[in-house]
Amino acid sequence: MNLDTLEVPRIRHGLEGSRILIIEEEPIIGLTEAEILVSAGCQVVGPAATVAEAARLIATTTVDAAIVDATIKSKRTGEILAALATQNIPFAVVTAFGPVYGRTRLPRRFRDAPILDKPFKARHLVAVVEALLNPRFAK
Secondary structure, eight states, X not given: OOGGGGTOOOSOTTTTTOEEEEEOSSHHXXXXXXXXXXXXXXXXXXXXXXXXXXXXXXXXXXXXXXXXXXXXXXXXXXXXXXXXXXXXXXXXXXXXXXXXXXXXXXXXXXXTXXXXXXXXXXXXHHHHHHHHHOGGGOO
């Protein structure tokens, strides 16, 4: 894949070495997200394509933040979000349902999570990860 066509920001100060978990059921989207984040200096864990795989990675891997598809295999990802919250791992939710309707599909306690609406530009993904890792934006 030619990342130049995606307008990928190159290595970003503050992202170098950050471990980001990607949970995405669509392989091409998960791999594209991974490629974008690696180009920005992150280390990527995953992508996990199932709820079970995501739960295993959350339980066994140290990560700094996560990017989570709102729906995996027709299941909403509330249990994944709960596991991340329990471990104090900041996350953003990716949805194809739009920012308003997509937010209403989340469990009530996670509706304030950052939302990234598909399709998105590479710079938007990187900006969301930067915000997740910046303590000024911590809840």
